[in-house]
Amino acid sequence: MARAKPKLDWLEAAREAVNGDPEFRKLGSTDVVLGLALGDETRLVRFEAFEVAGIEADVDLRDASLVVRMNPRDWNAYLKQRAKGRGKSLLTLDLEEGVIEASSPLSRQLLPRYNLTLQAFIDTGARLAG
Amino acid sequence: MEQVEGFREEPLKLDWMDRQGEWGMHATTSKQGLTLADIQIGSYGDAPDFSDNMTGRPRGAGVRNNSYRIGGYSVRSKSEIWLDNASFLYEEALQRQWSSATDVPWHTIEPLPDDIEEAECELATFLTEVEFVAGDVPARWISQTTPDYFEPRNVLLAQVMDESRHMDVFRKRALANGGGLMQATGGTAGVVGSIDLARDFTEMSSRLHISGEGAVLTIFRMGELMAYNEAEKAIYRLCAQDEARHVAFGVMHMRYMAETAPERREEIECYLDEAERQILAGSQNPAGAQTASSEALAILLGGGKDQYDEGFRKLMAIRKRQVQEYIKRVKSAGFGERFENGRSNLLGMIQASAA
Amino acid sequence: MARAKASQAAKESETGHPGAIEGIPQPKLDWRGRSNQWGTRVKPGKHGLRLGDINVGIYGEIPDQWQDQTRNPRGAIPKKGVPPLGYAIRDKSDLWAESAADLYEEAIQRRWAPATDIPWAAVTPLNEGLERAICQVCTELCQYANCDIETISSWQHQMAYGYHEVKQYLATASFDAARQFEAFRKRALVGGGGLGLEGPGEVNRMILESRGGWTEAVTYLFLLRGTFTTTMLRYLEKHAYNEAEARLYRYALQDKARHMTYGLEHLQYACAHQEDMSLIMQQLLFIGDRIFARELKDHVLREALAVVFAGGIEHAGTAGMAEYRRMMGDFMRAYVDTCEWLGVKRNPELMPREMTQYLVAEGS
Numbered sequence: 100m101a102r103a104k105p106k107l108d109w110l111e112a113a114r115e116a117v118n119g120d121p122e123f124r125k126l127g128s129t130d131v132v133l134g135l136a137l138g139d140e141t142r143l144v145r146f147e148a149f150e151v152a153g154i155e156a157d158v159d160l161r162d163a164s165l166v167v168r169m170n171p172r173d174w175n176a177y178l179k180q181r182a183k184g185r186g187k188s189l190l191t192l193d194l195e196e197g198v199i200e201a202s203s204p205l206s207r208q209l210l211p212r213y214n215l216t217l218q219a220f221i222d223t224g225a226r227l228a229g
Numbered sequence: 230m231e232q233v234e235g236f237r238e239e240p241l242k243l244d245w246m247d248r249q250g251e252w253g254m255h256a257t258t259s260k261q262g263l264t265l266a267d268i269q270i271g272s273y274g275d276a277p278d279f280s281d282n283m284t285g286r287p288r289g290a291g292v293r294n295n296s297y298r299i300g301g302y303s304v305r306s307k308s309e310i311w312l313d314n315a316s317f318l319y320e321e322a323l324q325r326q327w328s329s330a331t332d333v334p335w336h337t338i339e340p341l342p343d344d345i346e347e348a349e350c351e352l353a354t355f356l357t358e359v360e361f362v363a364g365d366v367p368a369r370w371i372s373q374t375t376p377d378y379f380e381p382r383n384v385l386l387a388q389v390m391d392e393s394r395h396m397d398v399f400r401k402r403a404l405a406n407g408g409g410l411m412q413a414t415g416g417t418a419g420v421v422g423s424i425d426l427a428r429d430f431t432e433m434s435s436r437l438h439i440s441g442e443g444a445v446l447t448i449f450r451m452g453e454l455m456a457y458n459e460a461e462k463a464i465y466r467l468c469a470q471d472e473a474r475h476v477a478f479g480v481m482h483m484r485y486m487a488e489t490a491p492e493r494r495e496e497i498e499c500y501l502d503e504a505e506r507q508i509l510a511g512s513q514n515p516a517g518a519q520t521a522s523s524e525a526l527a528i529l530l531g532g533g534k535d536q537y538d539e540g541f542r543k544l545m546a547i548r549k550r551q552v553q554e555y556i557k558r559v560k561s562a563g564f565g566e567r568f569e570n571g572r573s574n575l576l577g578m579i580q581a582s583a584a
Numbered sequence: 585m586a587r588a589k590a591s592q593a594a595k596e597s598e599t600g601h602p603g604a605i606e607g608i609p610q611p612k613l614d615w616r617g618r619s620n621q622w623g624t625r626v627k628p629g630k631h632g633l634r635l636g637d638i639n640v641g642i643y644g645e646i647p648d649q650w651q652d653q654t655r656n657p658r659g660a661i662p663k664k665g666v667p668p669l670g671y672a673i674r675d676k677s678d679l680w681a682e683s684a685a686d687l688y689e690e691a692i693q694r695r696w697a698p699a700t701d702i703p704w705a706a707v708t709p710l711n712e713g714l715e716r717a718i719c720q721v722c723t724e725l726c727q728y729a730n731c732d733i734e735t736i737s738s739w740q741h742q743m744a745y746g747y748h749e750v751k752q753y754l755a756t757a758s759f760d761a762a763r764q765f766e767a768f769r770k771r772a773l774v775g776g777g778g779l780g781l782e783g784p785g786e787v788n789r790m791i792l793e794s795r796g797g798w799t800e801a802v803t804y805l806f807l808l809r810g811t812f813t814t815t816m817l818r819y820l821e822k823h824a825y826n827e828a829e830a831r832l833y834r835y836a837l838q839d840k841a842r843h844m845t846y847g848l849e850h851l852q853y854a855c856a857h858q859e860d861m862s863l864i865m866q867q868l869l870f871i872g873d874r875i876f877a878r879e880l881k882d883h884v885l886r887e888a889l890a891v892v893f894a895g896g897i898e899h900a901g902t903a904g905m906a907e908y909r910r911m912m913g914d915f916m917r918a919y920v921d922t923c924e925w926l927g928v929k930r931n932p933e934l935m936p937r938e939m940t941q942y943l944v945a946e947g948s
Contacts, residue, residue, distance in 0.1 A: 126724075127693035128631055130686075148630035190834065191822040204922040205848050211814065211841035212690075214834055235588070237753030238901045243891075245884040246716045249723075250779035263768060269772045284736070287726045287769060287780035297785035299734075299792050323697040330632030330689050352613050354660050361655040364755060365741040371758070372738035376730050379765060386733065387760040389740075393755035394692070396748065397635050400657060404626050404638045409619040413656040415666035425669060460714075505798065521615040534613070541608045 105137035105171035106178055106228045110144065113224035114151040120223075124149045131209050131215040138171040144220070147212070151220065165209050166200040166205030181225035187216050248291045254575035260570045265316035265380055279378040288377045304374040308490040309430050312481035315380035318474050322387035327467050338406045339461040344535075345457065348528035350408035353399040355522040358413055359445065360399070363475070364392035366437060367425050374430075384478055398464055405460075414521055431486055431493070432500050438479020439558055440504035446472040447551040448526070453527040454543065476558065483562035498567060501559060505575055551575040552578065593597045618661050620740075635749060648857075650746025658746050669746040677857035679798050681849035685751040687842050691756035699768035706827040707775045713900075714825070719892035720780030721820065722768040724834075724885050728813055729768065731788040732761035735805050737808075739798045744791045753846060760839040767832055772813050784882050792860035796868075797863065799854045801869050806847025807922060808876060814840050815915040816889070819907070823893050851926055860925045869928065878935030914944035 117123040129146040143155040143163060160166050169177070169188075173196075193199040193210060201207040210213025210217070256268045260527050267273075273289040282288070284296040304310050312318075341349065367385040374382045423440060427433035449472055452465020487494060523544060524537075530547075531540025552575050556568060567573040604893075621642045626633065642784045643659040650658075651893045673679055681687075687870060698734035699865070710718070736758040743751050772779050777892045794801035809844035855861045876899060891897055893911075894904030914938055 117856070127695075128690055150630075173863050188821065190586075190818060190836070190837070194822055204918065204925050205845065205852070208841040208845045208848070211818070211837040212845065214837060215694075230791050239890075241887050241897070241901050241906045242883055242888070243887060243897065245720060245781045245887070246713070249716065249777075252778045253772040254778045255776050258704050258772075263702070263704045263770055263774065264699045270769055270773065271778075272735045273773060273779070283726060284782060284785050285730050285788055286763075287730065287779055290723050290727075290779040291781035293782050294783065296782055296790045299731075299785055299789045306860045318870045319700055319766075320697070321698065323695075325711065326692065326695045328632065328689070330628070330634045330692070333633070335628040335633045347616055354657060357657045358655050358660075361657075361745060362752070368737045368741040368758070375763075380728075382733075383762045383766065384919060385866070386737075386759050389737075390759040393671045393688075393752040396754060397688075397747070400748075401626075401633050401635075401638055403626045404640070404643060405633065407623055409622045409624045410613045410643070410657055410660035411662045412618045413654070413663050413666075415654060415656075415663035429768045505873070513802055524611045524615070525826060525869060527611065540620075541611075556707045 102138070103171040105135075105140050105169075105174045107135070107137070107140060107142060109224040109228040110154045111144060112227045113220060114144075114154055115221055116227065117119050117149040118150040123216070123223075124218055126216045126219060131165060131213055131214045131217075132163045134135050134160040136160060136167035137174045140171075146216065147218075161204055164201070164206050168200055169196075175177060178221075178225040178228050182223050182228065184204065188214070189221065190214050193195050231329065231519050236578055245291075245496045248293075249529065250289045259269075261320060262318045265383070266320075269316070276307055276378055276380070278307045280307075282375050282377045285376055288379065289312055300375060300520055302373055302375040304370065304378070304430055304483070307378065308486050308493075309494050310374060310378050310381045310482065311489075312381055312384075312478060313485060313486050314477070315384050317479060318481075319380065319387055322384065322471075322474055325353045325470060326390070327394070329394055329401060329464075330433075332467065333398065333401075333463045335401075335405055338408060339458065341457055341478065342533060344533050346406060346533075347411070348525040349406070349457075349461075350403045351411045351521055351525040352529065353403040355409045355414050355416070355525070356399040356445075357396050357410075358376065359441075360395040363437060363442065364389050364396065364425050366427075366433060367392075370433065370583045381478070381482070384474075384540060388475050388478070391475070393470055395471070398468070402461070402464060411521065412521060416520065416522075419575045431483065431497060435484055435497065435500040435504055436507075437561070438475055440471055440476045440507060440555070442479070443555050444551050447547060447554055449552075451547055455526065457529075479563045480573050483564070487563040489547050495566075498564065500575070501567065503563060505555075505573055508529040588690070605650040620659055620661055622639060629710075634685065636688045636689075639685070646676065646680075648676045649747065651742040652744065652746065657806050663850075670744040673739070673798055675742045675755050676747065677749045677854050677861075679747055679850065680744055680748065680853050681753075681846050682853070683845060683849055684747075684753040685910045687846055688749065688753040688756055689840055691753070691760065691839075694838055696763070698742070698763060698770055698832075701835070702767065702828050704774055704828050706939070707829070708769070708826060709750070710825055711833040711896050713891055713897035714895060715775055715777045717900075718825070718829075718890035719772040719777040721816075721892060723780035724783045724888075725766055725813070725816075726768040726779075727774070727783045727785075727788065727870065728809065729761045729765040731791055732805065733758055733765065735791055735801055736761065738792075739801060743798070745847070746897065751785075757843050760843070763768070763839075764836055764839065767794070767836070769904065771832060780888070781884055782876055783832055783926075784879050784887070785880050786875050787848065791873060796864075799850070800864075800868055802850055804872050806844055807851060807865075807871050807926075808869065808919070810840065810847055811919045811922060812876075812915050814844060815911060815918060818914075819911045823895075823907075825895075836848050848922065855927055862929075865926070865928045866930075869923065869930070870934065873935050873939060877938035883948050897917065909942060916940070916942045 113209055128148050131146050133144045135142040142157055143158045145152040199210055251272045253269055256270055259267055283298040283300040299356045368389050371382055371385050423434045449465045449469035456462040501514035526536050527537055527544045530543040531537055568576045646841050653671050654666045656662040684785040735752050740751055740754045791804045794804055817833050821833035824833060890900040890904030890908045893907035920930050
């Protein structure tokens with residue numbers, strides 16, 4: 100069976116969407132570099148102030164303060180659930196599956212600190228990913 | 230132990246379910262959402278006249294006889310701190326929070342003449358200093374207040390938050406336009422008669438809210454007269470909005486105290502006597518006589534040091550307004566008689582200046 | 585605009601120099617030209633104009649000790665002869681966290697109002713056992729928030745103004761606690777229930793009785809109690825029964841994570857700058873663990889959480905308790921790991937059994 104590829108083509112579109120969304124801005128300033136480690140693919144999503152400042156592909160994830168590590172099949176299934184308005188929050192997913200890595204107890208606080216923003220970004224992307 | 234669904238079963242007592250507070254509460258939202266006022270239902274809305282809550286439990290919670298006593302609360306009588314619209318002021322404070330980083334249009338500040346910029350920075354230095362008092366002192370009283378009176382306590386917590394923002398916004402103004410912090414005034418020193426050294430909450434509130442913050446509120450409301458750009462107008466407008474709530478706290482608390490503890494009227498009159506001695510002369514009033522901040526204000530109001538006299542005349546008008554607004558506040562608080570029975574000579578001072 | 589205003593005022597003025605009009609006192613203007621650093625111009629960036637952004641030149645020099653016991657703003661020229669106010673906390677290592685200024689700004693940016701940001705209409709009737717359990721948990725969280733308020737407020741005013749960033753951040757932290765106090769109270773009163781039984785209070789008293797200094801209070805308030813509360817909130821978020829609860833727990837987590845960030849950074853700074861701080865913390869936690877363990881023996885919160893996790897009384901003793909044990913395992917691992925990260929050695933053999941039992945693998 101062919102290995103699943105993670106759905107990531109929505110990242111730039113989601114970035115544009117949230118950067119133009121006043122509701123996203125209202126969530127407050129966010130300063131975190133989120134790494135996505137999904138099978139063989141990696142991405143860095145840089146959140147700075149009130150927007151997503153940049154997205155980088157095929158990068159070393161050492162720059163990331165938090166890393167979401169999932170196999171592509173589970174990642175795609177998660178996006179699908181979130182697109183339908185269902186599915187666990189990132190907080191619960193991490194609680195149950197340990198999908199978020201942080202380098203220290205201090206970095207670990209970044210997930211709850213920015214949970215609303217990170218979730219909003221992923222949910223926007225999930226809807227765009229269809 | 231019985232295995233149920235693969236888990237070891239633990240027996241539960243669940244006796245606490247019979248020891249909870251009043252049950253069956255269905256608070257409903259109003260036009261303003263679900264406010265503190267909306268949850269003052271059943272016995273949960275009854276703030277006792279005297280609190281014997283020494284364990285820090287939320288008002289209305291079930292009582293444990295063996296709970297540890299944590300409260301060295303010195304504020305345990307309702308009349309000492311209560312005000313009828315505390316819930317309203319708190320909810321308004323929540324809704325009207327603002328960010329000095331992003332809600333002030335800093336980009337509208339452009340270089341000003343040296344004398345104006347110096348005056349801006351001296352005034353900003355003073356206002357930063359004065360807001361320190363207003364942040365520190367309520368914090369001390371918050372920790373002394375029983376949670377049975379959480380409504381006024383929450384308003385004070387909002388005030389500490391507001392004052393923190395004021396400290397920050399004036400410091401930012403001083404450093405945003407080619408200036409810097411200047412000479413501190415020492416006007417908030419902890420000497421006898423100062424806000425710091427009050428031994429009673431109402432005493433502190435009369436000095437802080439009615440007198441001190443009242444005087445500052447008048448200045449903020451006059452912000453249009455001394456602002457040189459949209460950023461400064463926004464600063465004064467937003468600060469005035471916050472300060473108005475703090476002053477309202479003081480007035481409404483004093484009113485409640487007057488109505489419920491008439492035996493303390495004379496004591497409060499003494500606090501007001503002291504406030505009136507300070508209001509024009511005291512160094513905590515930015516428009517007070519011959520202080521660095523009042524000179525800075527005069528320069529800003531006049532449009533420069535060469536127009537000092539014009540600025541001074543406007544400053545005098547502001548001082549008169551401070552007194553008028555103070556009088557209105559005190560009347561609203563239920564102590565208007567002092568202006569008619571000769572106890573206070575503030576009205577006479579205003580009439581003399583008009584003559 | 586400034587020049588137009590000045591020009592207009594000049595036309596209206598009768599004279600050209602101050603004090604020339606009778607009755608207008610001659611200004612001293614002795615404050616003019618007095619600044620430790622003039623010419624400071626900080627422009628707003630992507631985040632706006634933040635508190636940390638204005639820490640330039642001398643305004644950003646944060647000394648290891650602040651001897652000034654007045655309300656002199658850092659960087660201003662102090663006025664001589666001002667009586668001291670008696671600020672007890674004047675050493676940087678007793679309160680500092682590098683991110684305090686940023687956390688202050690973030691707290692304001694990420695503000696929320698329980699009255700309007702929680703969709704309270706989403707709270708629909710639950711079975712009575714579950715409602716009682718949720719109300720019990722909310723009551724205890726309310727009491728924890730009260731402890732936060734009293735602790736922070738009692739220390740904040742004792743901190744010198746040389747470290748205004750920390751004072752300002754703590755103002756937001758106590759405001760967060762006020763918001764949580766009212767939000768959990770609201771949840772208890774909106775769904776047909778009421779407040780629960782008060783907590784035992786021993787840990788609250790321990791936190792409030794931290795006489796050794798703010799660092800001691802932070803150790804108990806954030807490292808011990810804070811780790812427990814945030815773990816509990818994570819599990820409550822997972823077991824939220826409606827969008828109102830989910831939103832409430834997520835907002836609360838957002839606030840508490842900032843508290844934890846300040847707390848951990850401060851403890852990290854204190855350990856790095858005070859020779860025996862990690863040993864002191866070891867002692868504090870030795871004592872604190874015992875008090876915490878005594879409180880864990882109290883069945884009320886444990887049972888209430890089990891009922892919440894199980895969705896009612898029926899499976900609370902089995903599935904509910906199993907989830908409670910997982911929660912406690914997560915708490916203990918986070919707590920011990922954080923201590924290790926701070927360089928505070930913990931020996932599980934010297935820790936109370938009521939706590940270490942959760943470090944044993946599940947199912948054994």
